[in-house]
Amino acid sequence: xxxxxxxxxxxxxxxxxxxxxERVSDILRSRIAEGYFPPGTxxxxxxxxxxxxxxxxxxxxxxxLLTHERLLVHxxxxxxxxxxxxxxxxxxxxREGDWKGVGTxxxxxxxxxxxxxxxxxxxxxMRSVFAELRLAFHVVDDPRxxxxxxxxxxxxxLAALEGGEREKAARLLAVYLEDSLKRVVEVxxxxxxxxx
Amino acid sequence: xxxxxxxxxxxxxxxxxxxxxERVSDILRSRIAEGYFPPGTxxxxxxxxxxxxxxxxxxxxxxxLLTHERLLVHxxxxxxxxxxxxxxxxxxxxREGDWKGVGTxxxxxxxxxxxxxxxxxxxxxMRSVFAELRLAFHVVDDPRxxxxxxxxxxxxxLAALEGGEREKAARLLAVYLEDSLKRVVEVxxxxxxxxx
DNA sequence: GCATATTTGTCCGTATGTATA
DNA sequence: CTATACATACGGACAAATATG
Numbered sequence: 284x285x286x287x288x289x290x291x292x293x294x295x296x297x298x299x300x301x302x303x304x305e306r307v308s309d310i311l312r313s314r315i316a317e318g319y320f321p322p323g324t325x326x327x328x329x330x331x332x333x334x335x336x337x338x339x340x341x342x343x344x345x346x347x348l349l350t351h352e353r354l355l356v357h358x359x360x361x362x363x364x365x366x367x368x369x370x371x372x373x374x375x376x377x378r379e380g381d382w383k384g385v386g387t388x389x390x391x392x393x394x395x396x397x398x399x400x401x402x403x404x405x406x407x408x409m410r411s412v413f414a415e416l417r418l419a420f421h422v423v424d425d426p427r428x429x430x431x432x433x434x435x436x437x438x439x440x441l442a443a444l445e446g447g448e449r450e451k452a453a454r455l456l457a458v459y460l461e462d463s464l465k466r467v468v469e470v471x472x473x474x475x476x477x478x479x
Numbered sequence: 480x481x482x483x484x485x486x487x488x489x490x491x492x493x494x495x496x497x498x499x500x501e502r503v504s505d506i507l508r509s510r511i512a513e514g515y516f517p518p519g520t521x522x523x524x525x526x527x528x529x530x531x532x533x534x535x536x537x538x539x540x541x542x543x544l545l546t547h548e549r550l551l552v553h554x555x556x557x558x559x560x561x562x563x564x565x566x567x568x569x570x571x572x573x574r575e576g577d578w579k580g581v582g583t584x585x586x587x588x589x590x591x592x593x594x595x596x597x598x599x600x601x602x603x604x605m606r607s608v609f610a611e612l613r614l615a616f617h618v619v620d621d622p623r624x625x626x627x628x629x630x631x632x633x634x635x636x637l638a639a640l641e642g643g644e645r646e647k648a649a650r651l652l653a654v655y656l657e658d659s660l661k662r663v664v665e666v667x668x669x670x671x672x673x674x675x
Numbered sequence: 676g677c678a679t680a681t682t683t684g685t686c687c688g689t690a691t692g693t694a695t696a
Numbered sequence: 697c698t699a700t701a702c703a704t705a706c707g708g709a710c711a712a713a714t715a716t717g
Contacts, residue, residue: 301555302704304705328682329681338705343684344543344705347540351543359713360683360684361715362683408604499685500685524703525703535686535703536684539703555703556694556704557702
């Protein structure tokens with residue numbers, strides 16, 4: 284029962300700004316994005332509520348918020364689960380290993396690109412986008428083939444930015460995003476029977 | 480306070496099938512559809528909960544469901560309100576000479592247009608955009624000149640949409656947005672020394 | 676299939692914070 | 697500024713559904 288508690292206690296001190304339910308949602312959202320709560324995990328009211336020091340009622344409110352964000356799914360009398368994009372989650376074999384880390388790094392790269400714009404609105408928007416993207420990454424069959432090519436391109440863009448060549452960076456990024464879109468669509472078309 | 484209770488007691492007997500929150504939602508939904516709760520009405524947790532014989536926690540769950548259906552809107556620490564349809568509301572404000580109200584209604588209209596796309600992410604993004612837009616409205620010297628012309632155009636777009644003429648609606652909206660951009664820029668250029 | 680333990684669903688009472696007259 | 701009404705959040709309780717042995 285206590286396995287999923289580890290690490291959550293650290294977030295306790297962070298509580299204190301807006302609505303409790305929303306603050307709890309923020310915490311859980313990042314935990315999910317990090318992969319700390321993998322897709323399919325049931326989120327226990329009792330253990331999480333206890334770990335975060337909030338009442339069950341408040342926690343359930345957070346669950347509802349995240350359910351509306353489509354990050355969680357709710358089953359009557361069974362609780363809430365981290366959304367699973369794949370039909371067979373079991374296919375996610377034990378050692379796709381390091382390439383998942385590459386996917387995470389790619390997400391972080393883009394998060395920081397977005398942050399360069401300096402817009403809190405955009406950051407907030409992209410936070411949810413990346414959280415969902417992270418879920419999508421869990422279902423690709425060949426993460427290496429998907430993620431590896433981007434390492435070099437990330438480096439290119441970064442170099443252009445650091446060298447002050449903003450137009451070049453923008454151009455590289457635009458092509459990058461177009462390619463990504465194509466590939467994501469490809470990957471999705473290859474999978475049938477998805478509930479998405 | 481007890482005015483909104485009348486008639487709700489009859490629904491008490493209907494409780495008893497699926498999830499309590501959903502049953503309460505059904506009841507409130509029909510009450511709203513009947514016009515029993517007119518747009519803009521605040522729904523009190525205490526009185527409604529008491530009238531239906533459900534606890535506030537359960538009632539809040541119902542409110543969340545209906546908010547997700549976009550039948551209600553939630554304001555922090557103020558409660559939930561029956562959604563106000565924008566075009567009608569704008570006309571009413573215009574009749575009363577409330578030009579700021581017309582501006583608000585215009586914003587609502589566009590929020591609902593955006594909502595038609597069915598993307599929660601976009602909704603969230605635009606929510607912030609509209610909030611800032613409202614702030615910008617506070618600094619215009621002649622709100623009537625700015626807002627009034629849009630009432631008729633909103634009605635046009637709505638009519639096109641309801642009549643299934645999607646291309647026409649899209650065309651109208653595109654021209655609308657171009658005009659708006661020009662006018663907002665005009666208004667802003669007339670004011671110097673603004674920090675934004 | 677059965678009995679038990681666990682977990683969710685629902686409710687209450689209350690204390691605190693927040694908005695408004 | 698005060699008072700009032702209300703939303704927010706808490707903890708405890710019990711019934712009902714589910715999971716487990």
